[in-house]
Amino acid sequence: MKKSAEGKLRLPAIQALRPSGPNGEAHLEGKESSWEETDKVSFHVPCLVPPAGLEPAANRLETYCSIQLSYGGTYCGNYTREFLFLQPVSSRYNTSSMKYKRIMLKISGEALAGDRGFGVSHTMLQKVAKRIKEVADRKVQVAIVIGGGNIWRYRDTRDSGIERTASDAIGMLATIMNSVALQSALESLGCYTRVCSSIDIPQLAEPFIRRRAVRHLEKGRIIICAGGTGNPYFTTDSAAALRALELNCDVLLKATNVNGVYDKDPKKSRNAKLFEELTYQEAIERHLDVMDQAAFSLCADQNLPIRVFNFGKEGNLLKAALGEKIGTLVHR
Numbered sequence: 402m403k404k405s406a407e408g409k410l411r412l413p414a415i416q417a418l419r420p421s422g423p424n425g426e427a428h429l430e431g432k433e434s435s436w437e438e439t440d441k442v443s444f445h446v447p448c449l450v451p452p453a454g455l456e457p458a459a460n461r462l463e464t465y466c467s468i469q470l471s472y473g474g475t476y477c478g479n480y481t482r483e484f485l486f487l488q489p490v491s492s493r494y495n496t497s498s499m500k501y502k503r504i505m506l507k508i509s510g511e512a513l514a515g516d517r518g519f520g521v522s523h524t525m526l527q528k529v530a531k532r533i534k535e536v537a538d539r540k541v542q543v544a545i546v547i548g549g550g551n552i553w554r555y556r557d558t559r560d561s562g563i564e565r566t567a568s569d570a571i572g573m574l575a576t577i578m579n580s581v582a583l584q585s586a587l588e589s590l591g592c593y594t595r596v597c598s599s600i601d602i603p604q605l606a607e608p609f610i611r612r613r614a615v616r617h618l619e620k621g622r623i624i625i626c627a628g629g630t631g632n633p634y635f636t637t638d639s640a641a642a643l644r645a646l647e648l649n650c651d652v653l654l655k656a657t658n659v660n661g662v663y664d665k666d667p668k669k670s671r672n673a674k675l676f677e678e679l680t681y682q683e684a685i686e687r688h689l690d691v692m693d694q695a696a697f698s699l700c701a702d703q704n705l706p707i708r709v710f711n712f713g714k715e716g717n718l719l720k721a722a723l724g725e726k727i728g729t730l731v732h733r
Contacts, residue, residue, distance in 0.1 A: 500651075500723065500724025501541060501651040501652050501722060501723070501724055502541065502542060502651055503541070503543075503544070503618060503648065503649065503650045503651055504536070504541060504542070504543060504544070504650055504652055504654055504722050505544045505545075505546065505641055505644060505645035505648070505652070505653045505654065506533070506543060506544070506545045506546070506656065506718070506722075507545075507546050507547075507548075507637070507638065507641035507653060507656060507692075508529065508545065508546070508547045508548065508656045508712065509547075509548045509550055509656065509657070510547060510548040510549045510551035510552060510575065510576070510579055511548075511550050511551050511658075512525065512529060512547075512551075512656065513526055513529065513547075513551055513582070513583070514551040518551075519551060520551060520552065521551065521579065521582050526582060526586045527586055529583065530583065530586035530589070530590055531590065532712075532718045532719070533545070533587060533592070533623065533718070534587065534591075534592050535718070536718060536719055537621070537623055539719070539722070540621075541722050541723075542618040542621070543623045543624075543722075544614075544623075544624050544625075544644060544645070544648050544650060545580075545583070545623065545624070545625045545626065546576075546637055546640050546641035546644060547576060547579045547583060547625065547627075547637070548579070548636075548637040549572045549573070549574075549576040549578070549579055549637070550575075551575075551579070552575035552578060552579070553568070553571045553572045553574075553575040554572065555568040555569060555572060565633060565634070566633040569629075569633035569635075570633065572629070573600055573628045573629045573631070574600075574628075576627050576628055576629055576637060577598055577600065577602060577605060577606060577627040577628055579627075580598075580606070580625040580626075580627035581596060581627075584596050584625055587623055592623055593620075593621065593622040593623070594622060594623045594624070594625065595607060595614075595617050595622055595623070595624050595625070596624075596625045596627050597610075597613075597617075597625070598626075598627040598628040599626070599628035599630060599631030599640075600627075600628040600631055602628075606627055609626060609628075611647050611648070614626075614647075614648060615649070618648065626640065626644045628640075630643055636693050636695070636696065638655075638695075638696035638697075639693065639696040639699065641653060641655075641696065642692075642696040642697075642699040642700050642705065643699065645700075645705055646699070646703050646705060650705070651706075652705070652706045652707070652708055653700060653705055653706070654710065654718070654722065655691070655692060655707060656710065657709055657710070657711060657712060658712070658713055659711060660675055660710070660711045660728060661675050661676065661677075661709050661710060661711070661728035661729030662675070662679060662684070662689055662691055662709050662728075662729040662731070663676070664676070664687065664689070676689075676729045677726065677729060678730050678732070679729060679731045680732065680733060681697070681701035681731060681732070684697070684731055685697075691707060691709060691731055692707070700731075701733075704733050706730060706731065706732045707730070707731040707732075708721050708727075708728055708729065709728050709729045709731070710727050710728030710729075711728065
């Protein structure tokens with residue numbers, strides 16, 4: 402460490418902080434040609450606590466920190482700059498009460514329609530947004546895929562004369578409409594939200610770029626993955642499974658209007674049995690419609706747990722996100 406012509410200390414190219422003391426003190430790692438072994442320079446970082454409102458990354462934390470600098474035993478003042486904290490997140494935060502750190506929530510478009518059955522009900526939109534906010538407030542990272550069945554669905558329009566690929570494209574646009582509506586509702590509640598679309602529509606949404614989407618999640622933003630997979634013949638269930646795996650989600654939460662997976666249709670049979678847990682193989686052998694086969698196979702191949710629950714009941718989403726036993730858990 403040398404002094405410049407103005408008599409001030411020339412600071413080294415410090416690269417990282419590592420914890421070294423019992424109270425969170427740290428030493429600095431770095432190297433610069435101006436260092437000399439005879440220089441006695443000491444740094445002191447009082448505590449490795451991030452500023453309020455700053456969300457940790459998966460295994461690192463970048464933030465500004467004020468460091469007390471002394472040279473030759475003489476206090477020289479504070480030095481503030483951006484550092485890379487190398488202490489694991491698990492040792493900085495108590496996450497023992499959180500089973501899932503990052504979730505993928507799959508919502509049907511009909512959830513926004515309410516009793517109308519079509520379009521977007523403002524009352525239902527606010528209800529859905531408040532339930533998602535409850536989860537985000539618990540520091541769970543939330544990614545969402547929402548369907549477009551409240552606006553357009555191919556199976557309901559087969560007689561319209563519109564061929565399948567064009568009809569699916571209309572459905573993708575419907576999911577973008579729902580996503581933008583949900584984004585506005587969440588932001589009205591104070592939740593930072595980004596819509597990431599598989600279809601290029603820059604006036605409404607940013608393109609889905611995996612690394613950017615992960616960074617949004619790390620910063621505590623809710624992301625809504627719109628436009629399905631961007632390809633025809635794939636449902637939004639498949640999009641939810643695909644995005645969940647791309648974003649390294651811990652679980653896929655499938656929101657439905659029934660309490661979970663049954664052996665029969667609970668709306669047609671009073672004797673329908675609710676399964677609390679199922680393996681992927683059991684679901685296949687029993688021909689249970691957990692989700693469409695392409696999406697289900699993708700989850701099974703990559704061992705992504707699926708929890709099916711009743712989204713209509715207040716508090717169920719929060720319970721599912723916190724890992725409580727609710728609905729049906731499908732796993733290996």
